[in-house]
Amino acid sequence: MSSKRKSSQPTLNPSRKAGSAGRPGTAGRRTAASGSTPRWVFLGSGLAVALIAVVGGWALLSGHPGTGASTAPGGPTGTVVQANGGHWTDITPDTLATMLGRKDFTLLNVKTPYIGEIAGTDLYIPYTDLTARAAQLPADKNARVVVYCRSGSESAIAAQTLIDLGYTNIDMLDGGMNAWTASGRQIIQLNRG
16 A cells, blocks of 8 residues: 555645635635624614604604694694694594584685585685685684585695684694595585585
8 A cells, every 4th residue: 555645634725725615715705794784784774764754754644642633622633734834633524523513613615616515604715715705704813713625625725825814723624525425424505606
């Protein structure tokens, strides 16, 4: 037998540097687990922060208890809508129906053209005419005014106009007459217009 037997032990070639797993040419490279923070951690953290911001914003805007989205004590509960120079409160058909049982406010229909109204309506003034017909509105700028239209878009413009005119206690029927009838209530027709 020869004394030059090959050993089963690997020999390291001194001209090659061993890297990870003994592969040549990988010396000095960092792997994801070798100390640097993986990119997915940053991505996951960013997504978590974005999700918290979305959920927090939703809770604030949806009027959930404890979020500051209800009106002052004694007033109807609803979602406070910040506007230019003030705010109004969106109320539901159920809230308006309850308020009509103990009416202490002016109910204002601003839908143009006239298509009907909720029983108990005090004034019909198209939203485009509010400024010109301001003398018909309550003289007390702190008096409660509840405004509505068919769907809510014209009454939102009217609510801003009321704020511009100095009114401070404004409620708006969220969803307008569409929401009122969807809740099982009726619209009446009067000879207005």
